[in-house]
Every structure is written in structure tokens, then in C-alpha cells.
Amino acid sequence: MKKVLITGGAGYIASHLIKELLKVDKISISVIDNFKTGFLKTIKTLQTLGEFNFTQLDLSNFEVVKQYINENKFDTVIHFAASSIVSDSMKDPINYYMNNTVNSINLIKCCSQNGIKNFIFSSTAAVYGDIKSQHPIKETTATNPINPYGRSKLFIEKILQDESLVNKEFNFGILRYFNVAGADFENKLGECHEPETHLIPLVAKVALGKIDSISIYGNDYKTIDGTCIRDYIHVVDLAYAHIEVINYLEAGNNSDIFNCGYGHGFSVKEVIHEMKNISNNNFLVKKELRREGDPDILIADNKKILKKTNWTPKFDDLKLICSTALKWENTLI
């Protein structure tokens, strides 16, 4: 029986992974969360789908974390827990570095000292920063984050690399997610951030009349229709990517960094058009000025994860992404 710990399990992405892991044989799953941005309801939903251990625990509680890791001999730790709203990180950088960097360092220390073999880390395309010319973005593209959120994640990437050099038994998989979107096909789980800053759930809210209009920030970018292009990856495909990276590390392969995206993108206008079609609602779209720090295009070069692991994207379909997001949004009050 393999023992896996998931931090941040009450959150959006981790909950979709837990749902998929509950279908895998011979895995004992433990989950921790402090419910800072995650929900007890999500844990309760997951508990109706299968068995796992849940502990309400804040990663800033170093002594308790140390004892917890010490007592449970995990094989793999998948570390999602973080604060992830870019604009908040610019207003309150210290809080972001405390939660995303300091708390992660403590967790990594406990894991490395307790013989945990595999550590999978939720990183982000934000580590690349304002990429002007190199598309799609490779893992070897220079990292130059332009906000505290991106930096708080990049520090941890470096620390994982340094630690695995001195502790040869400690392996890592760093997953740089691009724009994660969509929801569980059974509509039991989905995205819910407060405040919501991601385009697809925001457009779903507008389509359902929860918000009056959607704003397009800048329509003079160097793209097909002047609006920014992003690589949207369905959250269930991303969950599968984690499972394949666990398999990759368990097979004794080397620690590595993997971009997680589909290798192509859609513009803001294309997303809005898709949501209008699906919802049959010609909702109001407002044109605003560009926001500082929004790159024209962010597209993952995903060749490495495709080549080195057994991950194959199954839901690379904007209509499917938007329709699952819309269906989920409709369940939220």
C-alpha cells in the first residue's frame, strides 16, 4: 500500500486529484487543509466517494506538521496548499512569502528528513514572467517572475532542486500549471475562489447573470484578435498529469520540471464567444485598458511531460472546459 499525502486538498485542483486517486488501487490517501480558501463541503463531497484520512492542519504550525510527517511514513507528498491570487500577492507580499515559501520550506525539510521519496509541487507559469517572444514556453525558458506570487513559487522550485542534490533519496516533480479551468464531469467538484480572478469562472458567472458584464483588458495585443491568449488545461487532465508524475517518480526516474498545458491557446474573445454560444446568452462585454504585466501569449511547450511520462491529454476542448465550468457555476449560490 502506497501512502500519499495531499496538502490543500479542500481546494480546486487538489480535490479533483483526490477524486481520481480514490479510483486507484493500493493507495492510502491522507489530506490536510486549513480551509483558508478551500471548503469543508468539498471534503465532505469527497468522503462520499471513497475513504481517506482528513486532518485540519495549517502548514504554519511547524511543530504539528513535523509530528504529523514523522508519524505517517508517506511515500509521496503532493503539495498544493498555497495562496494564489496574484493581485493580493502584490498588496501583501510578506503573507505570500510566509504561506507559499516559508511554510513550504518547513514541509520540505520535514519530508526530506523523514525519508519521503517523492515530492510533487504545484508551481505555475507565473515563474516565467512576462514572456515576450518565446512561444511556446519550454521548461528551459528563463524564469523571471514579475510578482511576489510567482517569486514565492520559484524560490521553492530552487529549494527542491538544492535539497535533492544533497539528499539523493529525495526526488521532486515540479508541475508548472498554465491556466487551469473546467470542472469534474459529474459536477460534484469545481472551481471556487474568493475573489474569483480567473477568466472562465468569471465568464460563467456573467453567462448565468450573477455578474452584469465581463471586461476585456486590452484589445491591442499582438494576437489574432488583439486579446491575450492563454493555454487552458482541463482540471481533470491536470489531475491525471499528477498521477502520471507519481508513476514516473515511483519508477525511479529523475526529478524534473514539467509544464502542464496543451501546447496551444485561446484568446479572451474566443473564450467569451464559446461561453456565449454554450449559454445562449449574448451578455455584455466591456473594453478596458490593458493591465500591467499581462503577457500577450502564454502557451506551454508540453513535449517533455508527453515524452517522459504516460500522460496523454483527453479533454483538450474549449467547449468541454467552458461547459463543465458553466454547469458547476450553476450549482453555486
Ligand SMILES: NC(=O)c1ccc[n+]([C@@H]2O[C@H](COP(=O)([O-])OP(=O)(O)OC[C@H]3O[C@@H](n4cnc5c(N)ncnc54)[C@H](O)[C@@H]3O)[C@@H](O)[C@H]2O)c1
Ligand atoms: N488554479 C490555477 O489556475 C493555478 C495555476 C497555477 C498554479 N496553481 C497552484 O495550484 C495550487 C492549487 O491551486 P487552487 O486553484 O486549487 O487553489 P485553492 O485556493 O482552491 O486551493 C489551495 C488550498 O490550500 C489550502 N491552504 C492554503 N494555505 C494553507 C496552509 N497554510 N495550510 C493548509 N492548507 C492551506 C487552502 O485552504 C485551499 O484549500 C496552488 O499552489 C496554486 O498556486 C493554480
